[in-house]
Structure formats: C-alpha cells, structure tokens
Amino acid sequence: MDRIVAKKRWTKKTIGMLAGAVLFGVLLIYVYRMSLTKVYAADADKLIISKVQFGNFEDIVLLNASVVPLTSVIVSSPEGGTVAEIFTENGASVIKGTPLLRIANPNALSGYTSSETSITEQINQLRKVRLDLEQNQRVMTQEMMVIENNLRTASRKYRIDSTLLAKKVITKEEFNDSKQDYDYNLGRRKIMEVAVKQENQSRVMQLQQIDISVKRMNESLETIRQNIENMTIKAPVSGMLSSYDPVIGKSYSVNEMLGKIDVLQGYKLQAGVDEYYINRVKEGQSANCEFNGKNYRLKVSKVIPEVTAGQFQVELVFEGKSPEELRRGLSLQVKLTLSANSKSLLVPQGQFFQSTGGSWVFVIIDGKAQKRNIKTGRKNYQYYEVLEGLQKGEEVITSTYEQFKDYEVVEIKK
Structure with a gap:
C-alpha cells in the first residue's frame, strides 16, 4: 500500500541558495560602503607621522630680526631739482653741517x-x-x-x-x-x-x-x-650716512628722501611678525636673543600694526647693555615671549595646517588614517596647542595633505 511522503522544506539546495543570496547581499553592502568612503593609498616613507604629546607649551614666537640704529634721521631735499655736485659718499661718517650734495634749480x-x-x-x-x-x-x-x-x-x-x-x-x-x-x-x-x-x-x-x-x-x-x-644739502646731525645713492643729473622732488644718517648712540632690533599674532604682541613684552655665545634680554618698544605682505613690524630694545660687536644689517633670531608656559596637549607643527587650518587631522588607527575634527589654540615655533579631539599618545599625519585632503581614509602602505 502506497504511503504519501512529505516534501522536505529546507533542502540542501534551498539552504545553499539562501546562503549565496545573503553573501551576495553582504558583498553589495560592502561595495556600497566602500563607494561612500573614499580611500587614498599613500606610501609610509612619504608621510610625516607625529605623536601627540602632553607637556609645557612655550608661548613664544621666533623672529628674524635686523639690527638697526636706535635713531636714524632722514636727509631730504627742501628744494626740488637735479644733482649738480656730490661732496660725500654712502657709508661716510659726517658731522652736523657737513655738505653732502648741491641741488640745481635755475x-x-x-x-x-x-x-x-x-x-x-x-x-x-x-x-x-x-x-x-x-x-x-x-x-x-x-x-x-x-x-x-x-x-x-x-x-x-x-x-x-x-x-x-x-x-x-x-x-x-x-x-x-x-x-x-x-x-x-x-x-x-x-x-x-x-x-x-x-x-x-x-x-x-x-x-x-x-x-x-x-x-x-x-x-x-x-x-x-x-x-x-638749502640747495646745498647739509648733514642735519652727526653720524654715519646710509641709504645714500645720488647720481649727477638725477632729479629729486621737494622733501624727497636722499638718504639717512644713523646716529651712533646704540642699536635696536626690527622684525616682521606674522599677522596671526597681531592681537597678541604688545609693547613691553619680553624677548631674548643669543649673540656670540651670550644671551641678551630685550623688550618690545614699538608695535607698528600696519600689515604688509602678511606681516606687521615690531621694534625691540636691549634691556641693559647691548653687545659691542653689533653692526647695522646683522640678523639675529629672537624669541618673543607672549605669555607664561602652560601644560597642554601638543602636536608638532607641519604643513597639514595649510590644508585644514587646524580644524581636523588624519589620525592613525590600525594602519589607516581617518579624518577627525579637532580644535587648536595657540602655536609656537614647534607646536600647536590641542584643545579638543586628540589624546596623548595618538599619532597623526603632520605632513602636507594636498594629495589626499578630499579623502576620508588614508591607507598607509609600508
């Protein structure tokens, strides 16, 4: 007597087809996610990777300063005309009243x-x-x-x-x-x-x-x-003549500068400062420089807030005796102190800042660098101060981001 055999619901074929469909779906999801996440492959030897530190933040800025006389007097022509005679040369020491040149104006x-x-x-x-x-x-x-x-x-x-x-x-x-x-x-x-x-x-x-x-x-x-x-221009003070280059026949207008006389009564330093610091540099702030193996203290005596080519000018004077070997035109590196040291998270300076403005960085996690928003504060000649977004010991890319700034992930190839 025949018997009805019930048909199996989950056959091997059905299970195989279902597993294949699930695997295909996972693959589609992975491909979709990969299409959303832009990945850039970069060689490790072409990147600079720096570690986030916690330590003293020296709120200082490095300046390349030039030595200039404490006092310089401009020599100008009270009368317009052409140079008829030249009596002295640039760099000469002159005393008050010394004839420098004669202007002709018929x-x-x-x-x-x-x-x-x-x-x-x-x-x-x-x-x-x-x-x-x-x-x-x-x-x-x-x-x-x-x-x-x-x-x-x-x-x-x-x-x-x-x-x-x-x-x-x-x-x-x-x-x-x-x-x-x-x-x-x-x-x-x-x-x-x-x-x-x-x-x-x-x-x-x-x-x-x-x-x-x-x-x-x-x-x-x-x-x-x-x-x-006055058609014969004379030295208004005693000192050393500089920026003086008249030529016979050259025309000068009324009150046009002919040169300068540096009054030899000491020197000061003049430096350009990045406009980033324009609200933080003030008269009276301390600075120091090294010259011939000795350290000298200075202070800011004047701040000229006019910005030219991204910089404004400051003048610094020595506190106490200035070096005897100073000469006009020498260049010195000056450390200008903006405020007292403080403990902070620190990221070394690098070209990444030009691309991000300090608002985000690539943080390395498991061999890949991922974008992360951060908040930076002050900067000095070595570090940026990190206020939010990073922790001590984390590693970030501090070299330029120009090649991959539009990507979300950087895959680092060893």
Missing part, C-alpha cells in the same frame, strides 16, 4: 633772486619814508624854535610897553601894536603845538608800521637766502 633760483631784489627795493623805500619823517620832525622843531623865540621877544616888548603906557611915555597906538604882536605869536605857538603833537602821533604810528614791515621783509629775505643756501 627756475627756483631765478624766482628767489627776483623776489630778493623786489623786497630789497621795498625796504629801501620804507627807509626813505623813515628819513622823510625824521626830516619833517626836524623842520617842525626848527619852526617851533623860531616861534618860541619870536614869542619871547614879543612878550618882553609887551611887558615893557605896558609899563611905559602906564607912565604915559608911549601912546596907546604903540602899546596896541606891541599887544597885537604878542597875541599873534602866542596864538601861532598854540597852533604849532597842536600840529607838532598830531605830527608826533602820526610819526610814531608810521614808524611802528615801517619797523614791522621791514622786520617781515627781512624775515622773507632770510627765508629766500636760506632757500638758496
């Missing part, structure tokens, strides 16, 4: 000469007016003397005739003649006194105005003569 010289002649003529005219006023005073003084003399004579005759009339020695008409002559000279003196007073007042005012005008004209003459003399 048009300016002609104008000065014409103005000088005109002013001289005006001064001579004012002097003539002064002489006329003095002559007029002498004439009026002489006239006053004549009137006074006539009045005395008439007064004396009037007194005598008054006595003679009382004694009836002379007639009334003779007395009247004497009195009339006396009254006339007395009135004439009063008129002359008023005229002399007015003339004196007017003369004093005119003489004051003449004196003021002559003084101003003499000052103008002095200025003109000084301008003519």
Whole structure:
C-alpha cells in the first residue's frame, strides 16, 4: 500500500541558495560602503607621522630680526631739482653741517633772486619814508624854535610897553601894536603845538608800521637766502650716512628722501611678525636673543600694526647693555615671549595646517588614517596647542595633505 511522503522544506539546495543570496547581499553592502568612503593609498616613507604629546607649551614666537640704529634721521631735499655736485659718499661718517650734495634749480633760483631784489627795493623805500619823517620832525622843531623865540621877544616888548603906557611915555597906538604882536605869536605857538603833537602821533604810528614791515621783509629775505643756501644739502646731525645713492643729473622732488644718517648712540632690533599674532604682541613684552655665545634680554618698544605682505613690524630694545660687536644689517633670531608656559596637549607643527587650518587631522588607527575634527589654540615655533579631539599618545599625519585632503581614509602602505 502506497504511503504519501512529505516534501522536505529546507533542502540542501534551498539552504545553499539562501546562503549565496545573503553573501551576495553582504558583498553589495560592502561595495556600497566602500563607494561612500573614499580611500587614498599613500606610501609610509612619504608621510610625516607625529605623536601627540602632553607637556609645557612655550608661548613664544621666533623672529628674524635686523639690527638697526636706535635713531636714524632722514636727509631730504627742501628744494626740488637735479644733482649738480656730490661732496660725500654712502657709508661716510659726517658731522652736523657737513655738505653732502648741491641741488640745481635755475627756475627756483631765478624766482628767489627776483623776489630778493623786489623786497630789497621795498625796504629801501620804507627807509626813505623813515628819513622823510625824521626830516619833517626836524623842520617842525626848527619852526617851533623860531616861534618860541619870536614869542619871547614879543612878550618882553609887551611887558615893557605896558609899563611905559602906564607912565604915559608911549601912546596907546604903540602899546596896541606891541599887544597885537604878542597875541599873534602866542596864538601861532598854540597852533604849532597842536600840529607838532598830531605830527608826533602820526610819526610814531608810521614808524611802528615801517619797523614791522621791514622786520617781515627781512624775515622773507632770510627765508629766500636760506632757500638758496638749502640747495646745498647739509648733514642735519652727526653720524654715519646710509641709504645714500645720488647720481649727477638725477632729479629729486621737494622733501624727497636722499638718504639717512644713523646716529651712533646704540642699536635696536626690527622684525616682521606674522599677522596671526597681531592681537597678541604688545609693547613691553619680553624677548631674548643669543649673540656670540651670550644671551641678551630685550623688550618690545614699538608695535607698528600696519600689515604688509602678511606681516606687521615690531621694534625691540636691549634691556641693559647691548653687545659691542653689533653692526647695522646683522640678523639675529629672537624669541618673543607672549605669555607664561602652560601644560597642554601638543602636536608638532607641519604643513597639514595649510590644508585644514587646524580644524581636523588624519589620525592613525590600525594602519589607516581617518579624518577627525579637532580644535587648536595657540602655536609656537614647534607646536600647536590641542584643545579638543586628540589624546596623548595618538599619532597623526603632520605632513602636507594636498594629495589626499578630499579623502576620508588614508591607507598607509609600508
């Protein structure tokens, strides 16, 4: 008698097909994930791998400073023109008043000469007016003397005739003649006194105005003569001439710099600082440098905040005695201290920062480097300060990321 045999649900064939489907699905998922994760293969010998450290962060910046004199005085041309004569050379030691060169400017010289002649003529005219006023005073003084003399004579005759009339020695008409002559000279003196007073007042005012005008004209003459003399450029101070390269026939405009005179009273250092530090560098901060095997302390004396080509300028002066062997133009490496040392996580400086700005790095895990966001703080000449995202002992790539900055993973080939 036949019996119904139940059909097996999980046959070897079914299990094999199911396993194959699962494996295929896993493979598809892996391929999909690999398509999403961009991987770059890099040779280990072409990478710089650095370890994250925990230690003292020296908040300093290295500067390449140049030695310059403490004081330099600019030599400029107060008159425009062309170089006619050169009396000294660059690098020469000069004393105040030493002629350096002569500027020729025929048009300016002609104008000065014409103005000088005109002013001289005006001064001579004012002097003539002064002489006329003095002559007029002498004439009026002489006239006053004549009137006074006539009045005395008439007064004396009037007194005598008054006595003679009382004694009836002379007639009334003779007395009247004497009195009339006396009254006339007395009135004439009063008129002359008023005229002399007015003339004196007017003369004093005119003489004051003449004196003021002559003084101003003499000052103008002095200025003109000084301008003519300024065509010969002289050293304004004693020192060493530098940045001085005139050539016969070369033209200079008014107040154009001709050179400098370094006053030999000591030296300071001048350095360019990366604009990254512009808010952290201040006057009074300490610095130090080494010269001929000795360490010297300095301080920031001036900060010039104008940024040119990514840098601003600072000036530093020595605290105490400066090295005797310093000379203009020498270069020294200076360590400028921005703040006190502190304990921090540190990553060595490298070219990776140009690509990431310190916002992420490639961290090495099991032979592969993966992107990780971090936060950096200060930097010095050796390290970046790490505030977040890394731990002590981890390794990161610190060489350039230019070849693989757009990848998520870097596979490091030994």
